[in-house]
Amino acid sequence: MQNERISFDAMPEMLAAIAQKLESIETKVDNLTIPSNNEEKDEWLNLKGLCDYLPSHPAEQTVYGWTSTHFIPFHKKGKSIAFRKSEIDQWLQQGHRKSKADLMREASQFINRKKDK
Numbered sequence: 001m002q003n004e005r006i007s008f009d010a011m012p013e014m015l016a017a018i019a020q021k022l023e024s025i026e027t028k029v030d031n032l033t034i035p036s037n038n039e040e041k042d043e044w045l046n047l048k049g050l051c052d053y054l055p056s057h058p059a060e061q062t063v064y065g066w067t068s069t070h071f072i073p074f075h076k077k078g079k080s081i082a083f084r085k086s087e088i089d090q091w092l093q094q095g096h097r098k099s100k101a102d103l104m105r106e107a108s109q110f111i112n113r114k115k116d117k
Helices: 008-033 047-053 058-069 085-094 099-117
Strands: 076-077 080-084
Touching: 047 058, 047 080, 047 085, 080 085
Parallel strands: none
Antiparallel strands: 076 080
């Protein structure tokens, strides 16, 4: 904005211009914050669907191994397992690699579980 003094007589025009700009900004903000009704709902995948979805198309037995070591995000109800597509996408984007500390912690948990049996 300019650093000029506004006269009392020019105030109505200036307020009208400010109101018009605020309305324009409000419209732009509303367009940004209104969620789209076309947003894709989080899709659930079964084991076969996951194998087809993953780029490497792993065997079902491979995915079972991943779930038993909690390498891949999954949900289990009873005996069936399911996968959320959004969680799988996030897992793929992270390029999930465990740190040395994570591997050591998991190894110690594994050993402790075996000792308890």
